[in-house]
Amino acid sequence: MIRKGTTEPRGRAGGAVPRARRGLRAALSAATTALLTAGALAALPQGAAHAADSLGAAAAEKGRYFGAAVAANHLGEAQYAATLNREFSSVTPENEMKWDALEPSRGSFSFSRADQIVGHAKGQGMSVRGHTLVWHSQLPGWVSQLGASDLRTAMNNHITQVMTHYKGEIHSWDVVNEAFQDGGSGARRSSPFQDKLGDGFIEEAFRTARAADPNAKLCYNDYNTDGVNAKSNAVYTMVRDFKARGVPIDCVGFQSHFNPNSPVPSDYQANLQRFADLGVDVQITELDIEGLGQAQAADYGNVVRACLAVSRCTGITVWGIPDKYSWRSSGTPLLFDDNYNKKPAYDAVLSALGGTPGDPGDPGDPGDPNAACSAAYTTSEQWNGGYNGRVTITAGSAPIAGWTVTLTLGSSQQVVSVWNGSPSYNGNMMTVRSTWNGSLAAGASTSFGFTVNGSSSSPPQIGACTAS
Numbered sequence: 001m002i003r004k005g006t007t008e009p010r011g012r013a014g015g016a017v018p019r020a021r022r023g024l025r026a027a028l029s030a031a032t033t034a035l036l037t038a039g040a041l042a043a044l045p046q047g048a049a050h051a052a053d054s055l056g057a058a059a060a061e062k063g064r065y066f067g068a069a070v071a072a073n074h075l076g077e078a079q080y081a082a083t084l085n086r087e088f089s090s091v092t093p094e095n096e097m098k099w100d101a102l103e104p105s106r107g108s109f110s111f112s113r114a115d116q117i118v119g120h121a122k123g124q125g126m127s128v129r130g131h132t133l134v135w136h137s138q139l140p141g142w143v144s145q146l147g148a149s150d151l152r153t154a155m156n157n158h159i160t161q162v163m164t165h166y167k168g169e170i171h172s173w174d175v176v177n178e179a180f181q182d183g184g185s186g187a188r189r190s191s192p193f194q195d196k197l198g199d200g201f202i203e204e205a206f207r208t209a210r211a212a213d214p215n216a217k218l219c220y221n222d223y224n225t226d227g228v229n230a231k232s233n234a235v236y237t238m239v240r241d242f243k244a245r246g247v248p249i250d251c252v253g254f255q256s257h258f259n260p261n262s263p264v265p266s267d268y269q270a271n272l273q274r275f276a277d278l279g280v281d282v283q284i285t286e287l288d289i290e291g292l293g294q295a296q297a298a299d300y301g302n303v304v305r306a307c308l309a310v311s312r313c314t315g316i317t318v319w320g321i322p323d324k325y326s327w328r329s330s331g332t333p334l335l336f337d338d339n340y341n342k343k344p345a346y347d348a349v350l351s352a353l354g355g356t357p358g359d360p361g362d363p364g365d366p367g368d369p370n371a372a373c374s375a376a377y378t379t380s381e382q383w384n385g386g387y388n389g390r391v392t393i394t395a396g397s398a399p400i401a402g403w404t405v406t407l408t409l410g411s412s413q414q415v416v417s418v419w420n421g422s423p424s425y426n427g428n429m430m431t432v433r434s435t436w437n438g439s440l441a442a443g444a445s446t447s448f449g450f451t452v453n454g455s456s457s458s459p460p461q462i463g464a465c466t467a468s
Contacts, residue, residue: 055353062354066088067315070084070091071096072114075116085124091128096117097114106142106154118169134201135178136179136194151193155208179220180235183230184230219252220238227265252281253286254282258290259429268306276311282312286318287316287318288326288334291406292464293406296344297348299345301351303316320333322334323338330431373466376392376394376462377390385453388451389452391447394440399439403433413453414454415452418448420448421448421450
């Protein structure tokens with residue numbers, strides 16, 4: 001998997017929240033952490049019900065946490081920190097706890113950037129997920145140069161030193177990450193650990209982790225395991241074996257990176273449940289869903305409801321806060337747009353959690369809650385192997401300041417040019433945002449156009465129009 005986010009630290013945390021809300025967050029987070037530690041769910045105090053106007057508070061009332069991946073270098077940005085502080089009850093360092101960040105040279109540890117995130121979380125009453133101790137990627141070069149004996153020593157020392165440093169501060173650790181191949185083989189992935197230490201390295205890592213911090217939840221984490229398939233079956237077989245033999249594993253993380261080519265699987269909930277039935281917690285650890293508008297919102301709502309339906313699904317983490325800082329930002333996969341406005345997906349998540357979306361006094365809301373737009377497509381010109389298309393944007397019953405529309409093209413088609421809009425691309429999906437023509441009065445219209453070449457002249461599928 002490609003590197004997610006950036007690692008350069010800049011500035012200090014900012015964007016403090018009011019003391020009353022901060023105190024309530026601390027109480028809710030403490031209650032949720034206690035539930036996770038006990039391995040059971042319980043009702044929170046009745047007095048907390050009024051706080052369900054944020055993701056973290058609403059999730060806490062369901063006995064879960066709702067977290068975000070956080071980059072230390074963004075904590076000095078006021079809107080970033082304010083949104084994090086207001087909305088989330090858990091954080092995962094995006095890159096700052098990976099091996100290359102913590103131990104760039106053998107035996108020399110650098111905790112400052114990760115400490116910045118942990119310190120911010122503690123100051124806001126949030127819990128922390130640790131990500132990740134043993135992974136084939138983002139390894140410093142010295143690791144892969146070691147022989148088997150030295151590598152075993154280095155792996156166990158890295159786990160022990162990092163977990164000891166954060167002992168008592170991390171509620172769940174991704175002990176081993178992405179150790180299985182994609183595809184239909186169900187085989188282990190080639191890595192320095194697999195190639196030199198063999199299949200036993202995962203068990204050894206978990207036993208070392210338990211000794212380093214007996215109270216932390218120990219997770220195996222992977223992607224493309226969200227439905228029942230060869231890869232998830234291989235992980236399932238490993239976890240079942242570990243539980244039968246007393247290998248210390250407490251949870252399984254499902255990254256849940258979705259897009260139109262890899263949608264939320266129909267057996268997502270059933271897959272979570274079968275792992276939970278083995279006696280482990282399940283966590284949604286890196287959720288992002290490419291798309292826009294109501295289609296994206298529906299997918300987010302379905303994921304949340306699947307977690308709530310599985311009693312041992314203890315929490316959800318989205319992989320970032322605003323779209324612009326996502327590792328796949330062109331797909332607009334997160335709950336907040338580039339300006340920290342709440343997207344329809346945010347409202348869908350909050351509603352699924354039992355919260356109350358659309359509070360106009362809550363920071364981060366887009367302007368007028370009635371702001372909306374529609375998109376209509378026409379083919380203006382067509383020829384053998386191509387066409388010009390036009391999309392007309394019409395504001396709803398309230399003025400809008402901007403608009404965004406997604407179009408899904410045929411696999412053989414290629415966009416040659418776009419006018420009166422700013423495009424970005426992800427595979428065969430094109431997202432077009434307003435430029436000079438974003439501000440529309442109620443009921444007013446504008447348009448953008450584009451030229452497509454390809455073996456097919458079939459029109460694109462037009463997604464929902466999203467207003468800001």
